[in-house]
Amino acid sequence: MSETGLRNELEDLLRRCVECGLCLPHCATWLATGNEVQSPRGRLLLLGDVLDQASPDPAALSALDQCIGCRACEEACPSGVPFSLLERGQQRAAAAAPEPALPGPVLRRLDRPGFLAALRPLANTGQDMLAHLAGRTWRDRLARIAAVQVLGTVPRGPGSDQSLVALLDRLTGNSGPWQAPRPAPEPDAGPLGFFAGCANRGLLPDTSRRLRGLLEAAGFQITVPGNQDCCGALAAHTGRPGRAARLRRRNRRAFAGAGRIVVEAAGCGLELQSRADGPEAEAVDAVVVLAGADLPPLATLGLAVAVHDPCHARHGQGIVDEPRDLLRSIPGVRVLEPDEAEVCCGAGGAWGLRYPHLSEELGRRKARLLAATGADLIVTSNPGCLGRIADGLARESVEPPILPLTDLLWYAAIRAKG
Amino acid sequence: MPHTGPARSTPADPVARLRRLLGPSGWLDDTAARTVYARDASHLRLGRPLGVALPATREAAAAVLRACADAGLAVVARGTGTGLSGGALPADGQVVLGLSRLTACGAVDETGRRVLVGAGVLNDQVSRHARSSGLHFAPDPSSQAAASIGGNVAENAGGPHCLRHGVTLQHVRRLAWLDAEGRAWSTGCGAPGIRGLDLATLLCGSEGTLGLVTDAELSLVPVAEAEATLLAPFPRLEEAAAAVVDLLADGLLPVAVETVDRAMLVAVEAAFGFGFPTDVDAVVIAEFAGAAAEVAADGERARRLLAGAGAPDVRLAADAAERARLWQCRKRAFGAVGRLAPSYVTMDVVVPLGALPRLVTDIQGIKAEHGVEVATTFHAGDGNLHPGVHYDDRDPEETHRAHAAADAIIRRALALGGSITGEHGVGVEKLHALPWQVDAEAARLMHGVKDIFDPAGRLNPGKVLPALACDWTPAPPVPGEIEVRRRDLTVTAPAGASLAAVQRAAREHGFWVPLGGWFDRTAAGPGAGSLGTVGEAVDQNTTGPALVGGLSVRDVLLEVWATDGQGRDFHAGAPVFKNVAGYDLTHLLAGAGGILARVRAATFKLRPLPPVLAWWTWRGDVAAAWPRFEAVLAKRPAEPGAPVVVADLAAGFLGVLAAGREAPWDLDGLGEELAVAAVSLEITGSEQTPSTAVDIIPAVLPDWARGASDWFALHAADGGPSAPAGDRFLWQAAPRTLWTPVAPPASTDLVCDPVWQGGVPTPLPAPPDGVPRHLLQGLKDFFDPDRSLPTPVWLQTGQETP
């Protein structure tokens, strides 16, 4: 499209914004700051100038850069203002973005599962040590150091099957021996390519393994192409489009011929779905696959469970009913909806690393609201959200544990009679 | 009313002071902030602010006001900027004071049905906060997800469900607010239905020009047991409008009646795909709420009525989810117009309900005459329309035509007896139209109010009131006799008319003013249910011990004609259900004890007459049994008629009078509940009579209740249950009041007002602590400088220093 054509198209889209402000209460950055510059309407009002001017106002650029890209505003907007507008602003701002809180070498390695796996014990012991040694106030002070703060948000799953079972046994009052779900004797649900994802592979390998166990029990034939790689989202969002494209090409090759690809992290799923040069096979969120699957029998669990929807699932892929349906398929589970369910938890991938303080505040807010439901347990399905909210729960000293939804399902399966 | 505050040094640089005060995240003056905060939802522009202050506490907000006062800077309050009349727009060099960080939500008081929230809390958050207590905040502007409570108060916001529940003012118990100097004040004691000059009447709808609201104590209403929502597609818009009038004139009392026209339906369907028909001219949405049986009965009656009026295919929302989606689509309709045209002007006219079909027809004519497109959503049951005229602002000629058409619509609404604005406010957008509605004396009084509250003119200058030197419209003539306008659901009466005569006139049409005051007053005094005149009712904001009531006088008062202390006549309000054109002098007078003006005539809202009255009597140990009765009776909704108890402890007598529906689930049900509550008490009498036979009631009342000349009104400050006081009392469920004919023992929980002594109203009691007496004094001085009207002692003495 010609330059003026593009300009006109943008202008038409911008004019769609009737400035009603209905998007404000859905925007995490506005909720946390009460500052309309940090709101969708505010950002749109600044966007025209940012795109037009050779050297735009730094404050305007920074407002756009602080947009998490959660897309909650797009869904809330009655006038159909597309998020793509803000995305343009974000891209323009990315160039002039402030220094990342993490040093470049760290940031760039976050899409390497090996690096993440190495981070895991560090995060575990680091946090525990801090909590133990430093006490509350010092812990808070130390946590202002970005790297320390980030460590706190590294997603940590329940780990081994034993510790998961112990945790949930304690919550549900179950006990006794159990057996992992067995693959269906006649796998008739079709083939599935398994997308490993950096964070899941590096940080939540047990959860991934349990997901595979469940899918195999439901009759899927799982293949895990060994030559697959990162989805490329992090590279794309940290200004490395070349690497992102390379990764996509690699994945396209790795998954050639796969029927569908099951993806655990919603961010990866959205990235795989939205680029034309990614894998040809359809990338489907694990929650969606599970919701449509013929799962093994599930035990009755007397639990009140609050759900947190990852933005990239809820706003990016429209996944809202599936996790709830899945939870309700576990007999005895009561699903609780937190207030502000559609609002971002502040994880935001690389965004959270660049704006650690805002991110932390959002995580705390989300944790408070989730805890306020009175739930016994919180579930979500994205590693980033898991880490952010777990950190918020710890900082707010509020009770319910948070788990990957898959882990809860797996537990219900292993505790089923017969 | 000159006032000198403590002397303060004037620092050279106010910006530096503000920055020091608020820190970098609380004082924003970069280009980005000044660009963003130069706008609101109105699409208008005035200028760029000097900067934006976002205080996190009310103390910090007060400090900002002080700093601005010292520097002579004008301050524009802002909630979330969803206002549609430009009220929150700053001019060049003004300071925007955003209250979005005052987000504290107090605990919900379940018995008192109230909650204290910060001005920055969003409307919808209040209801979400109260939901687990089975309560919600009734005013529900379509912008409720985003609009702040401070903004709702400042605009006196309405919403679809205000048809039944009334607009924001009706739900404001008390406000904490700051004046232009940053001093903190309160508006009252927080009990509904009380006498006094309630400054909340002025602050509500004042658009940030009189004071800054920091906290609001709000009334909550119970979430209904059941709801039914009907969707009626009409082939013709005029038929839809007429059907709405018929529905209400027939005596149904829906909680909401909305209409959406075809142009709007098309936009909403394109945006949300709810499944609205787009091949019809209009859709009427009518919602009923209450007891399950009541809702079912009313829903069916409404369905038949709507079908008979031209909508054969009435659809009933299947479940709560569909209902929620329906309202979401309706409430997001405004935003969907962004898809229709590059620009639009949205009006907010109101007409007397019966004139709705006429205005709808006239708008068709105006459309054709000016060659413009109009899409309209209606709060139809309130006679409130939002016609949006569409145009392309890149075309000056089209822009001109659109604005001419908008003005023609406003003029038309005024000619039909309406108002230029029902809920969006005057702001800057309708400044030019206010003189078309308001008379010169009322305008002078409004300017007086502004000068008293904000003598230096620094609070949101240039909003709400155009300069006094304008061509104001003449006031309508003072009505000489009682006139019931059934299709408008209003009754107008001269001040001297007895309220009983008004009720009789309304009753002939099957309606009443839900206040009590059903009988002519006896020689002795205002016995139960027999307060004297319309004028007295307005002055005292009560009809005395009501026999079946429900709302306070203020809640049903729409319009007054009055004369101020200098003998100047004015007219305030309009015979419509919503009106935010200028300061609310009408409701200021309700309960003002006649100290500001002498009321000459008034217009009230009508409600369908409850079909039956029931009367039960008991004999036994009333004091011991009372809490059980109260528990049952306090649950009764205020409408169609709140119950009343007449009790005589010494005589061991208790009588309950209740109004309700002629149906087993209503009054029979209540009777059963009372019988259960009474356990050991012997029920000695119970009868139901058609409420048209109300005249038999005096016969069943004890003499002391009928003919007392003294009445003390007791209110629980928390609005909660009141204990029996003294030997004899009359307990009224809504507005919750306990009346006793002899002075009750002093109590710390109850506010006591000796309203009538020796058959005449006593002087207005002094306001509670925290209310700025210098402002009350200022109002008195301005309205009645020569003290030719009644003047309570506390206003005769010298000024209070704040």
Ligand SMILES: Cc1cc2nc3c(=O)[nH]c(=O)nc-3n(C[C@H](O)[C@H](O)[C@H](O)COP(=O)(O)OP(=O)(O)OC[C@H]3O[C@@H](n4cnc5c(N)ncnc54)[C@H](O)[C@@H]3O)c2cc1C
């Ligand atoms: C899509 C849409 C639908 C709407 N639907 C309705 C509707 O159904 N009913 C209705 O009544 N309105 C409606 N409105 C208008 C608007 O939402 C209301 O007027 C709302 O009350 C404004 O609240 P706010 O917080 O956005 O106030 P703002 O727009 O920020 O301010 C409005 C005015 O209030 C003043 N103000 C704000 N806060 C305070 C405070 N704390 N103290 C003193 N003054 C203050 C400002 O100075 C300004 O004059 C709608 C608006 C939109 C965009």
Ligand code: SF4
């Ligand atoms: S909701 Fe949409 S139209 Fe309204 S202000 Fe936000 S982006 Fe603009």
Ligand code: SF4
């Ligand atoms: S994408 Fe998210 S953070 Fe960005 S403006 Fe929209 S709601 Fe706010």
